[in-house]
Amino acid sequence: MTKTSGTGARKVTRKDVARLAGVSDAVVSYTLNGGPPVAPATAERVREAVRLLGYTPNASARALKLGSARLIAVIVPDSSNPFFAALCQAVEDAARLEGYAVLVVNAEGDRSRTLPYLQSLASRQVDGVLIASPIDESQVAAFNSSGVRWTMLNRSAPIAGTLSVGLDLIEGARVATAHLVGHGYQNIAFIGQARPDDHRYMGWRAALKAAGLDAGPAIFSPFSREGGLAAGRELVALRIRPDAVFVSSDMMAVGVLRAFHEADLAIPGDIAIVSFDGSPESEYSWPPLTTLRQPVDAMGADAVAQLIHPEPGSQGHHRFEGELVIRRSCGC
Amino acid sequence: MTKTSGTGARKVTRKDVARLAGVSDAVVSYTLNGGPPVAPATAERVREAVRLLGYTPNASARALKLGSARLIAVIVPDSSNPFFAALCQAVEDAARLEGYAVLVVNAEGDRSRTLPYLQSLASRQVDGVLIASPIDESQVAAFNSSGVRWTMLNRSAPIAGTLSVGLDLIEGARVATAHLVGHGYQNIAFIGQARPDDHRYMGWRAALKAAGLDAGPAIFSPFSREGGLAAGRELVALRIRPDAVFVSSDMMAVGVLRAFHEADLAIPGDIAIVSFDGSPESEYSWPPLTTLRQPVDAMGADAVAQLIHPEPGSQGHHRFEGELVIRRSCGC
DNA sequence: ATGAAAGCGCTAACAT
DNA sequence: ATGTTAGCGCTTTCAT
Numbered sequence: 001m002t003k004t005s006g007t008g009a010r011k012v013t014r015k016d017v018a019r020l021a022g023v024s025d026a027v028v029s030y031t032l033n034g035g036p037p038v039a040p041a042t043a044e045r046v047r048e049a050v051r052l053l054g055y056t057p058n059a060s061a062r063a064l065k066l067g068s069a070r071l072i073a074v075i076v077p078d079s080s081n082p083f084f085a086a087l088c089q090a091v092e093d094a095a096r097l098e099g100y101a102v103l104v105v106n107a108e109g110d111r112s113r114t115l116p117y118l119q120s121l122a123s124r125q126v127d128g129v130l131i132a133s134p135i136d137e138s139q140v141a142a143f144n145s146s147g148v149r150w151t152m153l154n155r156s157a158p159i160a161g162t163l164s165v166g167l168d169l170i171e172g173a174r175v176a177t178a179h180l181v182g183h184g185y186q187n188i189a190f191i192g193q194a195r196p197d198d199h200r201y202m203g204w205r206a207a208l209k210a211a212g213l214d215a216g217p218a219i220f221s222p223f224s225r226e227g228g229l230a231a232g233r234e235l236v237a238l239r240i241r242p243d244a245v246f247v248s249s250d251m252m253a254v255g256v257l258r259a260f261h262e263a264d265l266a267i268p269g270d271i272a273i274v275s276f277d278g279s280p281e282s283e284y285s286w287p288p289l290t291t292l293r294q295p296v297d298a299m300g301a302d303a304v305a306q307l308i309h310p311e312p313g314s315q316g317h318h319r320f321e322g323e324l325v326i327r328r329s330c331g332c
Numbered sequence: 333m334t335k336t337s338g339t340g341a342r343k344v345t346r347k348d349v350a351r352l353a354g355v356s357d358a359v360v361s362y363t364l365n366g367g368p369p370v371a372p373a374t375a376e377r378v379r380e381a382v383r384l385l386g387y388t389p390n391a392s393a394r395a396l397k398l399g400s401a402r403l404i405a406v407i408v409p410d411s412s413n414p415f416f417a418a419l420c421q422a423v424e425d426a427a428r429l430e431g432y433a434v435l436v437v438n439a440e441g442d443r444s445r446t447l448p449y450l451q452s453l454a455s456r457q458v459d460g461v462l463i464a465s466p467i468d469e470s471q472v473a474a475f476n477s478s479g480v481r482w483t484m485l486n487r488s489a490p491i492a493g494t495l496s497v498g499l500d501l502i503e504g505a506r507v508a509t510a511h512l513v514g515h516g517y518q519n520i521a522f523i524g525q526a527r528p529d530d531h532r533y534m535g536w537r538a539a540l541k542a543a544g545l546d547a548g549p550a551i552f553s554p555f556s557r558e559g560g561l562a563a564g565r566e567l568v569a570l571r572i573r574p575d576a577v578f579v580s581s582d583m584m585a586v587g588v589l590r591a592f593h594e595a596d597l598a599i600p601g602d603i604a605i606v607s608f609d610g611s612p613e614s615e616y617s618w619p620p621l622t623t624l625r626q627p628v629d630a631m632g633a634d635a636v637a638q639l640i641h642p643e644p645g646s647q648g649h650h651r652f653e654g655e656l657v658i659r660r661s662c663g664c
Numbered sequence: 665a666t667g668a669a670a671g672c673g674c675t676a677a678c679a680t
Numbered sequence: 681a682t683g684t685t686a687g688c689g690c691t692t693t694c695a696t
Binding site: 125255 | 344386388389390391392393395396401411412414417418420421424425433434435436437438451454455456457477478479557561586587589590593612613615616617618619620
């Protein structure tokens, strides 16, 4: 029906445009990219030719010449986690404003995949990659020798050898737990990942200690809805049931919530919850979750800026703070 | 500390590898891409040189030469909708298996953005784009003249002028509503988008008509959690409250659920719900939602295959069927 | 089995 | 103000 071009057999190059406009190829470049000044009439003819031919510059050629594909990547552990979905969107929005496209890569929680992905991205000539999935300090050297510029995103604390941006999880968990303490709960549990250096765990401990409270039970489970459900059931089965719990992410919290509902527990009546991240689903669970919101938009934008416009002496860590969003699950 | 390479100043080219290995550039290509046979000893020297130098081929140059960047894109209305997040992941997984990377683009529900995005993707030399956001038939011609191969994903019915894959929404909504009918509910409402040609609306109508039931109230609202909440509140305020409701997506349904909880309605006791999509959050809402699950993995993989390996005479529409996942919200 | 060389489409320095 | 031209790093045909 349409006779413009078949199934993707485009061949219109800058040269065709030049011929049609009756100028040299350079003038086409000048017109399009704003190089040396071009006579208004000529520029208009060029633009007309571009329109007529439906010309779009070949980004591969441009990237080869310029050494930049105006492309960045972000590696996340799991893009189906609404928190990371929101983070990716923030990154994408910030990048688009600068004319960069974003490649989203799912590491699926496997730390050993990060380096291979980084290398494959390097070969794609990405201008930089944001790593939002957890890494080991021992990986830094290998990442640095991959040849791509990279920055840690979603990093709780500084890490030697690279830039990083993220929320202070210790402080965030402390604030969230302290809120529970303020409500007067005495036996406050922890649900999170089984990592000895989990900063949220440390924050929870710190808040309890500061209040002179004994540490409640800590239940470790995978970082997923299923993991939250399992942890919630475990908590429900405890001989002495806690009267409140800090959950390490909203995604886990919806699983925990389900376990509590199944056990016919009133929330916050029988047990109060405060969770973490502030992703959209926390507002629409039942009851709505009091949660420590991470400023994903600001963090994403900051990381993109850092990657694209690296400040000369830029080093170290950009620390963000969360904000406790009060809803029903804590008993307020 | 690490002295391998600074902030991304890589310069290792195929030529360096050739020099170090004492061969010509062609042999490096042959070794890496499996062209004409290379003597085992030579190949080994080349591979060693690659390792030593940390050489990664320049994808831009390769793309320029080959005319393919091994890159596809997917345009979705909203990647924070878990259904689309899952769809994107399915696409990404399928694409990665073929060595393609995926660019995810958010059209943010604005149909007029699709064409500009398509053009910007065309200039990036993507090998194809999957459009999963709704389009108007009138846009097809313009898309076809963009020069990029494209396929509709998440399309309910055939569309003239292009390939498409998706679930039959009329049939899906019919099945979901019929399930409610089977439960004996008499006054079954609809919540969805205000589009006259909404196939889910048509399916709901069809199921009711087939059962000899009058159409219940239809409430139209934006396709979001907020939209669902507003619609739910509207429904609650109705003089004659329906005893069941079909909701067009899980994301809207969590909003509806919240409205019902706020009104202290028992689900499914006071009002039953069946929703649509089968995204992860439907399993973790309270109560868990009975929902028509879309086979996102199969659809994503099929669309990718269609884009990457277009069958010669391939035309028309790949129709998928959903599966009703029975949980609590319907009264089962 | 290996090498030389053309050329993919573009930008930018240099010439006019 | 506009044209010429040298590469960017790669694949691949054609020689050897």
